[in-house]
Amino acid sequence: MRDTEWGILLPVLSLLVLGTLGIYSATRGVGALRHTFPQHILFICLGLGIMVSVSLVPPKVLYSLACPLYLVSIISLLALLVLGTPVRGTVRWFSLGSFHVQPSEPAKFSLILALSRFLGDRRTDLRKVRWIIPPVSMAILFSLLVLLEPDFGTTLSIAFLPIPMLWWAGILPMHLFLLMSPVLNSLCVLTWILTGKALPWGAFVLVLTVVLLLYRPRFVHLILWTALHIGIATAVPSLWERLYDYQRRRIIAFLNPSSDPMGAGYQVLQSKVAIGSGGFWGKGFMKGTQTGLAFVPARHTDFISAVIGEELGLFGISLVLALFGMLIWRSMKLAESVRSKFLSFCIVGAASLWTFQVTVNIGMALGVMPVTGLPLPFLSYGGSSLLTHMALVGLVLNAGLHRYEY
């Protein structure tokens, strides 16, 4: 008990309480959602059990489970694409009776374990390019499988994971830039397509050229990179054409939410109104008009922060952000002091995932991020997500309990 990280456990427990209150308020009196709140309580109990179990498993066992779990996740994601139940045109869930299991959530857990195992290995030397490729490929394989479901938000969160972990492992900034350059390139091209502004893309090409010149790669590599970027710049426009309509609408609605207040921009607009009308203290618990009267869609899942923002105001959001800040800060402190490199990377992975999801989720409720459908860890309703994040907390606590072990 002495080594229990209360600086991690307490914020998590507080966030669970806040989420429970938010879900209760958001689902009260809505017939279709009457099972949501009891189920959420059940998930919390299950999650606490998983958290405790994971924290007590010897790190060696986790280390040896990394590879099998990774394989299990790949199989489950593949199986989902073949056997899954399509819901509104996407295949994200396995139906087990009245419960739906979303395999992409536990996949995040196994990916963090696998990446940590690889990056924590003594032989790994990220100064050499050939050591960078395997972890990146591991993440890309996962994100491609999730993209096929399709689930854009989870894809992004999975694709993002290796970046902070590689940074923690000591990747050269130059390499990191080149690694991210395809994504940056696509984003800039997309901006060009949608807004007609070529400036970001021009700036990107300029920076890329400068970096490549400074880096002085081998001639073959230079040709390859150039070809890759030209390929991306030509492929993105045609890919854009093939995107699902709802995805395209979401991206457009993100860029200009008021363009279609009754369609894709509706959610963002309503959630902004909900949060903005909250003021400092909020409208009071259970007194939210926007969220209570169902103006904000998915208010108990992806837009739970809108409920908190409306009913508890700036105070509530500040509390949520402070708790997450505390959780992340304490986790990263622990990551520095943990002797096992494997466990250290596990913590960095967990903290990165939380940061990413919090930023994207609250950012989308605030209208600064596209609506991607990522849940808010610990607060949003959703069993798969909650259990995964509780398992990650267990992982961090585990590291705290075994911080002196190599």
Place this chain on the structure above:
Amino acid sequence: MPEDRMRRKVLVGGMLGALALLWFRTFSLQIVHGDYYRRLSEENRVRVELIEALRGPILDRNGEVLVENRPSYTVAVVPSPWLDSTLALLSKLTGVRAEEIKRRALVQRRWPCQPVKVKRDLPFSVLASVEERRYELPGVIYQIEPRRSYPFGDLAAHVLGYVGEPTRREFAGLARKGYLYGELVGRSGVELYYERLLHGRPGARYVEVDAFGREVRELSHRDPTSGAKLYLTLDVRLQEVAEEAFGDGRTGALVALDPRNGEILAMVSRPSFSPKLLSGVLPEDLWERIRSDTTYPLLNRAVQSSYPPGSSLKPLTAIVGLASGIDDRDFVPCYGSFRFGDRTFRCWGRHGRLDIIGAIAQSCDVYFYQMAERMDVDTWAEYAGALGLGRPTGVDLPGEVGGLIPTKDYYGKGWTQGLMLNLAIGQGEILVTPIQMACYVGAIATGRLVRPHVLLRVEEPDGRNFSVDPKVKEVPIPPDVLSVVREGMLEVVEGEKGTGRSARVPGVKVAGKTGTAQNPRGKHHAWFVAFAPYEDPTIALAVVVEHAGCGGTVAAPIAGKVLSTYFSEMMAEGGTP
């Protein structure tokens, strides 16, 4: 390792920095722009359901209803994140394209919870099929809305006008005046001119709703104020006879008014349109057909068209001649033509020697050529203006045109006295509207020029009542001049050789003047202007029939029918109408 510590700080700093940015954004939304979003949230939660005010009815001078309201069903859809399948089904049932519904939702996004009207005046069969599939159509509602109905059918269509939905651009202006999207507005005629009176003020229900537009409860309620009841100066029976007398095949206009106060008793314009069709749900192709009709049925020719007046202008020339003291004793007799300079001006007959009364009665051109020879065009134009010609009369109907009375300035260097000869008989660069001619003949009859009007009396819904005061102006013409001209005009109808004998009414002395206006585009326009009774005029009228031929044979009989109805009605009521 210092480099490692640096990396860690950057990563932790980045993570916490992201959270800090979120906090600043929240602060900006909730504190900096808090008031704005609070207002939005209020509007979101509260749906203002507008209760359209009942548009005021329009009646004739005797209280006969010309336009009233009847209930009709409108299907509407509550804007929400609607499903494409709902819109598709709704579009299939009502025949309104889904894009059109979305477009309407966008126009009215200032009222995010106001139902979007999909189709008005739904036939009962469509209503039933929508009702049958109620559960596939979430958010679809009906509203019972008043629509215009016309007990007399197409009667007086141009005076009454029609109503319609404003276009998107018009709506921007109307919204500032408190109009609701989807409300009907007057498009022409009285409906347009007295829009402000007829429209009333909409009521509102403030309803608390959820995002699906479901009503939670009513917060407050404001009753609508109906539009005012308008009594027009028109007389339904006279209007009916006038339209009947005019017939359907002809093109032209008729105006009959009371020369004592300017009340318009009947106004006809042909070809006409059906206000019922235009005020209803107008299919696009029909509207296109009406718009592209080269006979312009929507044009109210009585006030919006101008014509050369032909010989019906001769009383003016006679007035100018008499008032300027032109002596007709040295006029040459009419042998069918008149030489002026090196040009020959023709007369339509051989009238021999005539005095001014005979010249008016027989419409002798040669007599008036000789008057014109001695006449100053600017003096002539001044008298024309004093009698209301060539300028808008100020009638309370939209789109009135002024016409044209030329002056020396108008011709500039091209002026020669020969032009005056043409003007004197109502030909050349002169254009007048039928309503001007009615006022002109009325002014000759009474010595006073009136401002014509169709509105008689307004009854506000709160019981207030007001009448339109007549505007009358003395004409600066000596009474003895006018009485000579009147005598000539009496001879036109009652005399043995008069050109307007077919306008006679048994028992009543009618005075008038025929006109046959040459025009470059076909047969002559037939004119007839008249007033009666001769001794104490109570009615003045002007008739023009486009490309119909001679005024005496085409236009005068129409006037005769209207006058005889007018007087038989007056006799039946035993006094002045």
